[in-house]
Amino acid sequence: MSISVRLHKTTGVKVGPVLIGGGAPVVVQSMTMTDTADPKATAQQCIELAGAGSELVRITVNTPEAAAAVPEIKQRMLDAGCAAPLIGDFHYNGHLLLTRYPDAARALDKYRINPGNVGTGKRRDEQFSMICDVAVQNQKPVRIGVNGGSLNQELVMAKMQENTDQHLGLTSEEVINECMVLSALQSTDLAVECGLRKDQIIISCKVSRPRDLIAVYRDLSKRTSQPLHLGLTEAGMGTKGIAWSAAALGILLNEGIGDTIRVSLTPKPGGDRREEVYAACEILQALGLRSFSPSITACPGCGRTTSSTFQELAERVQGYVREMMPTWKTTRPGVETMTVAVMGCVVNGPGESKAANIGISLPGTGESPNCPVFIDGVHATTMRGNYDELAAAFQKLVDDYVDRKYPAVK
Numbered sequence: 001m002s003i004s005v006r007l008h009k010t011t012g013v014k015v016g017p018v019l020i021g022g023g024a025p026v027v028v029q030s031m032t033m034t035d036t037a038d039p040k041a042t043a044q045q046c047i048e049l050a051g052a053g054s055e056l057v058r059i060t061v062n063t064p065e066a067a068a069a070v071p072e073i074k075q076r077m078l079d080a081g082c083a084a085p086l087i088g089d090f091h092y093n094g095h096l097l098l099t100r101y102p103d104a105a106r107a108l109d110k111y112r113i114n115p116g117n118v119g120t121g122k123r124r125d126e127q128f129s130m131i132c133d134v135a136v137q138n139q140k141p142v143r144i145g146v147n148g149g150s151l152n153q154e155l156v157m158a159k160m161q162e163n164t165d166q167h168l169g170l171t172s173e174e175v176i177n178e179c180m181v182l183s184a185l186q187s188t189d190l191a192v193e194c195g196l197r198k199d200q201i202i203i204s205c206k207v208s209r210p211r212d213l214i215a216v217y218r219d220l221s222k223r224t225s226q227p228l229h230l231g232l233t234e235a236g237m238g239t240k241g242i243a244w245s246a247a248a249l250g251i252l253l254n255e256g257i258g259d260t261i262r263v264s265l266t267p268k269p270g271g272d273r274r275e276e277v278y279a280a281c282e283i284l285q286a287l288g289l290r291s292f293s294p295s296i297t298a299c300p301g302c303g304r305t306t307s308s309t310f311q312e313l314a315e316r317v318q319g320y321v322r323e324m325m326p327t328w329k330t331t332r333p334g335v336e337t338m339t340v341a342v343m344g345c346v347v348n349g350p351g352e353s354k355a356a357n358i359g360i361s362l363p364g365t366g367e368s369p370n371c372p373v374f375i376d377g378v379h380a381t382t383m384r385g386n387y388d389e390l391a392a393a394f395q396k397l398v399d400d401y402v403d404r405k406y407p408a409v410k
Contacts, residue, residue, distance in 0.1 A: 008257045010227045011199050013141050016085035016109040018055055020202060021227030021259040026289055028280045029229070029262045030054040031089070033273055036066035036073070043076035045273060050077075050084035051326040052274040053281045053292045056260065058087040058112065061104065067097040070104035085109035087143070091117040091150075095130035105134050110202075112143045115187040116150040124152070125190060132194035141200040144187045146180045147233050148207035155179050177216050180205040185223060202260070204229035210248035217252050227259035237266040242279050249283055278322070293325050294338040297352055297359075301344055304364035309387050310344035313362070316391050317342055317398065332406040340398065350374070358401050360394055373397060 012022020020027055030049045034042040036059050046057045061067050074086050088108040090097065095118065098105045105111075111131060119127040135142050156179050163170045170178075184203045191201055203226045205216045213232060221228065230249050235241035245263040252258050261283070265276040281292040298314035299305070317340060328335045341356035343349035345364025353359025353374040360373045360383070371383040371390060375397070383390055 008221045008228070008255075009225060010259055011201075011225050013199050013202055013227050015056060015087075015141050017083060018085055024259070026253065026258060026284055027055045027260040028053055028277060028284070028292075029056040029058060029087075029231075029260050030273070030277050030280070031058040031060075031262065031264075033267070036060055037063065037069050039069040039072040039076060042069070043073045043080075046073065046077055046084065046086065047080050047082045048274060049277055050082050052277040052322070053325070054277045055084060056087055056110075057084050058089050061088040061090055061094070061097055061108075062092075064097065064101070067101035067104040070101070071107040074107040087112055090114070090131065094118065095127040098131055098134040105138050105140070108140065110141045110143060111135055112145050113187075114145050114147060114150055115183050116147060116152045120154070128187065128190060129194050132191050132196055135200065136195040139200075141202065142191065142196065143202040143204060143229055144184055144191065145204045145206065145229070146183045146187075148176060148180060148205075148212070149233060151176065151179055152183055155183060173212060177207075177212055177219070180207070180216055181220050181223065184220065188224065188226060198226065202227045202229055204231070206231055206233040208233045208235075210244050210251075213248045214251055217257050218255070221257045228257060229260045229262070230258040231262040231264055233264065234266070235264045237268070241265040245279065246283050246286075250287060253284070253287055253289060291336040293336055294321050294340055296321065297339065297341040297343075297356060299344045299348060299352070304347065305344035306365045307344075307362070309390070310342055310362045312387060313360070313391055313394065314342040317395070320395060320398070328402070328406075331408050331410075332402060333409060335402055335406040338402070338405070357405070358398060360390075362390075375401065 010021035013020045018027060032042055032045045034045050036042050042059055049057050061070060086108055087110040089112045091114050094113060113131050115128060118124055156176060159175050159179050163175050184205050188201055188203060203224060205220055207213050207216060217228060230252055232245055232248060235245045249261055261280050263276045263279040265279060267273055267275060284290040285292055296314060296318045339356040341352045341359030343352050343361045346367055349361030350372060353361045354377045358375050360371055362371050363369050369384060372379055373381050373383060383393055
């Protein structure tokens, strides 16, 4: 649910059933990290990402085997009831794969083209145009995705030389940022010349540093009405990746810039790819732009909270909500706006619990072993017992609240 006005007015682009731009809510995108040539594993990860809240899912299509697997991936998603649009990410050989594997071209809902990786010299425009021609034939939208790490070097060298010859005094970062915007705008013009409509084109200009991303998108938003996809090229791991993404995306989104976002987190080996989806959803929810899942408020802990019970309970509630959301979001309309508080001592516990739809205040060090529970601001009950008893009883209260406030629909 969008609850803000998008300040950067953009053309609306349909990607499958999803509208991007045109005043629509900001959309979350993610990308698989499986071998696309393995359709079973890739489809499963697509389904998991969509279940976590990703409204668009992108896969790399880099080899003939990967292209050949695309129709099966799409069908497996549909068979599982997953309607998230499937996007093909193309570099270097996209013009060949899309023309040689027409079933893949038809099965994909959108193509991502990197204008810096489609060829050099005259071949660049030819091969870019070939991809656009396939998109026109199949009535598919495209994202023109410029990356700082794979920028058209001929354009960069020309602009660097111009900066020197004309004594413009720009830093190398400023020249590169300008080149990214120019590459996106020039590629958009070429795509239109190839027959794509403006309501089939999305643009992105990704870099790895937040300040550069902010500068590029502020400039880009003034020079185009195409929907914009936001995200750092490589955000990094864990806390760093989330913090850098939130710093950049939060500023731009708060200025009304951006129509789709991705948080490109590096997962730990064997880690959960869905973490990037959760992070993107939380950024939008923190800004009041969307509501994806009940918000869990929990205190950070201090010397008053030597027991770990509140931490364990907060983690359990968060996990339970994430587990239930794929079902709740289709059967319990409005549940995503629910707020839950799990607090650890008397300082802020009762106040935060009263402010939530349902909240529990656990005792801190030296406090009476009572756990008052508040529902919609009213003291409903006081719980006592060990962790397992408290967790089971509180989860039942959450379930009861959901049943009462968000009646199931078929």
